[in-house]
Amino acid sequence: MTKRPFELTVEEIARAVREGRLSAEEAVSSHLERIKSIDANIRAFLLVLEDFALEQARIVDKKRKAGRPLGLLAGVPVAVKDNILVQGFETTAGSRILKGYKAAYDASVVERLKREDAVILGKTNLDEFAMGSSTENSAFFKTANPWNTACVPGGSSGGSAAAVAAAMCPLALGSDTGGSIRQPAAFCGIVGLKPTYGLVSRYGLIAFGSSLDQIGPFTRTVSDSVLALRVIGGRDERDSTSADKSVEEALSGWEAGIEGLRIGVPREFFIKGLDPEVEASVRGSIETLESLGARVEEVSLPHSRYAIATYYIIAPSEASSNLARFDGVRYAFRAPGGQGLEELYERTRGQGFGPEVKRRIMLGTYALSSGYYQAYYGKAQRARTLIKRDFEQAFRKVDLIAGPTAPTAAFRFGEKTEDPMAMYLSDIFTIPSNMAGNASVSIPCGLSKAGLPMGLQLIAPAFGEGTLFRASKALEAARPFPGLAEVA
Amino acid sequence: MAIEEEDVRKIAKLARLDLGPEEIKLFQSQLVKILDSMAELSALDTDKVPPTNSVLGAVNRLREDEPKPFGEPERLLDNAPEREGPYFKVPKVIE
Numbered sequence: 001m002t003k004r005p006f007e008l009t010v011e012e013i014a015r016a017v018r019e020g021r022l023s024a025e026e027a028v029s030s031h032l033e034r035i036k037s038i039d040a041n042i043r044a045f046l047l048v049l050e051d052f053a054l055e056q057a058r059i060v061d062k063k064r065k066a067g068r069p070l071g072l073l074a075g076v077p078v079a080v081k082d083n084i085l086v087q088g089f090e091t092t093a094g095s096r097i098l099k100g101y102k103a104a105y106d107a108s109v110v111e112r113l114k115r116e117d118a119v120i121l122g123k124t125n126l127d128e129f130a131m132g133s134s135t136e137n138s139a140f141f142k143t144a145n146p147w148n149t150a151c152v153p154g155g156s157s158g159g160s161a162a163a164v165a166a167a168m169c170p171l172a173l174g175s176d177t178g179g180s181i182r183q184p185a186a187f188c189g190i191v192g193l194k195p196t197y198g199l200v201s202r203y204g205l206i207a208f209g210s211s212l213d214q215i216g217p218f219t220r221t222v223s224d225s226v227l228a229l230r231v232i233g234g235r236d237e238r239d240s241t242s243a244d245k246s247v248e249e250a251l252s253g254w255e256a257g258i259e260g261l262r263i264g265v266p267r268e269f270f271i272k273g274l275d276p277e278v279e280a281s282v283r284g285s286i287e288t289l290e291s292l293g294a295r296v297e298e299v300s301l302p303h304s305r306y307a308i309a310t311y312y313i314i315a316p317s318e319a320s321s322n323l324a325r326f327d328g329v330r331y332a333f334r335a336p337g338g339q340g341l342e343e344l345y346e347r348t349r350g351q352g353f354g355p356e357v358k359r360r361i362m363l364g365t366y367a368l369s370s371g372y373y374q375a376y377y378g379k380a381q382r383a384r385t386l387i388k389r390d391f392e393q394a395f396r397k398v399d400l401i402a403g404p405t406a407p408t409a410a411f412r413f414g415e416k417t418e419d420p421m422a423m424y425l426s427d428i429f430t431i432p433s434n435m436a437g438n439a440s441v442s443i444p445c446g447l448s449k450a451g452l453p454m455g456l457q458l459i460a461p462a463f464g465e466g467t468l469f470r471a472s473k474a475l476e477a478a479r480p481f482p483g484l485a486e487v488a
Numbered sequence: 489m490a491i492e493e494e495d496v497r498k499i500a501k502l503a504r505l506d507l508g509p510e511e512i513k514l515f516q517s518q519l520v521k522i523l524d525s526m527a528e529l530s531a532l533d534t535d536k537v538p539p540t541n542s543v544l545g546a547v548n549r550l551r552e553d554e555p556k557p558f559g560e561p562e563r564l565l566d567n568a569p570e571r572e573g574p575y576f577k578v579p580k581v582i583e
Binding site: 198309339 | 491499500502504505506508511514515518522523525526528529530532534537538539541542543549551559563564566567568569570578579580581
């Protein structure tokens with residue numbers, strides 16, 4: 001039986017559209033119908049751009065009929081996390097404070113997608129301002145995990161992960177400040193890449209923790225992730241943190257195969273609190289990599305135990321500064337009533353931000369305040385150096401580090417909402433990579449007895465995406481990914 | 489870490505956040521808990537460790553300061569909760 005368009009991969013759609021076997025309009029319509037039939041149960045999308053998507057698709061089809069060359073993502077429907085700007089459409093970052101805000105320009109990544117003839121399909125749900133690990137902090141609604149709708153999809157890019165897992169699109173963009181791409185990718189059984197800090201432009205991403213934020217793709221296959229990175233990555237003069245590296249440099253050698261690759265397994269990633277089923281599937285995957293020709297040895301990242309404390313000082317501090325711009329003057333929402341400018345700020349922010357965002361602004365403001373700056377922010381920045389050095393040390397011995405993406409599979413709604421610290425612990429294995437700014441990816445490594453996906457995290461040195469994909473590709477070939485979630 | 493409700497009110501003022509009495513109470517207890525768990529950092533000897541501000545080790549990137557047209561300023565002004573002509577409007581700030 002031939003596959004329906006929504007079941008195809010990014011590569012398959014782009015090739016079929018370029019070769020004229022599938023029109024962009026058919027590809028887009030198929031995904032729009034899929035969204036209509038299942039998104040009422042999943043709620044991945046905050047906004048579906050039906051008319052705009054069909055209009056973009058028809059332009060791609062006309063271009064083909066006119067004999068003009070088509071881009072790398074011809075006719076591929078892409079969902080974009082709602083903290084990334086798509087010009088002319090509402091961008092809320094999952095917050096009431098931005099309700100009604102219409103993006104004034106395209107993010108660089110969106111511009112690049114459009115340039116390669118991708119079709120922007122819609123905006124996906126997220127934890128407010130990307131602060132959270134379950135997408136329960138969205139001001140608008142919760143998104144369900146397509147594998148089990150009683151469970152969270154992970155977060156903060158939960159809408160993007162759920163949309164790809166449930167075949168509402170083959171590609172979605174997310175952002176990762178402490179694990180917000182990799183953890184939902186693990187929970188939803190797909191590939192989630194956090195590129196090296198500086199490899200993908202953040203121009204047009206609503207800033208959260210600027211020394212940590214990276215944009216990256218969600219896909220169902222490894223080579224789709226490579227293709228997406230090729231499109232969105234590379235130098236952008238509009239982002240002052242954009243590195244002078246090309247994507248091809250970062251990807252070099254990605255098809256070289258696993259033979260001889262040295263893989264380090266950090267003993268600190270196999271701790272109390274790691275679910276035994278997750279541990280077994282992660283260890284099983286590492287054994288598979290070894291049987292395929294990798295050399296595996298134990299490494300140590302002794303300071304990774306300080307990563308959570310370090311992160312929850314640095315990220316909220318940066319957020320408290322970045323979110324100062326939402327003051328009721330320029331971006332849509334202004335609280336009514338009150339006297340004078342000062343009250344306007346306070347009331348707008350008090351009413352516009354949700355509890356987790358307020359909590360982090362408070363935490364960050366405290367950590368940066370006079371008398372506490374050195375004890376908290378200064379200390380955390382020094383601890384960050386130690387975490388980064390651990391990786392440098394390990395990467396003298398090995399090419400790649402492998403371990404779990406998250407300590408458990410997807411948890412149930414409400415399970416961790418009462419205790420902020422319990423929620424923060426979901427990011428324990430993903431945060432160190434953001435601290436060091438290196439490249440990391442989560443790939444599926446099995447399903448639990450309860451039928452929930454589990455993720456293997458691979459970490460490479462900065463601009464080592466090629467190494468990540470070498471191992472990912474080998475594992476995908478040897479242990480096929482779970483495929484599409486059967487949406488109940 | 490001792491944080492009193494008064495401290496929470498002070499931080500809220502610095503952050504320009506209007507918080508209700510319930511929120512002040514909740515954040516007081518949660519901030520104490522969160523900051524307690526961060527105290528483990530004090531065990532680290534960081535006297536000789538330099539801070540990491542940027543993982544890129546980047547220095548300032550400088551370029552000529554040349555104004556470029558944005559395109560349509562209306563796209564920005566359209567988002568104003570209140571405007572007057574080409575201006576964002578705020579309450580009177582000078583008596």
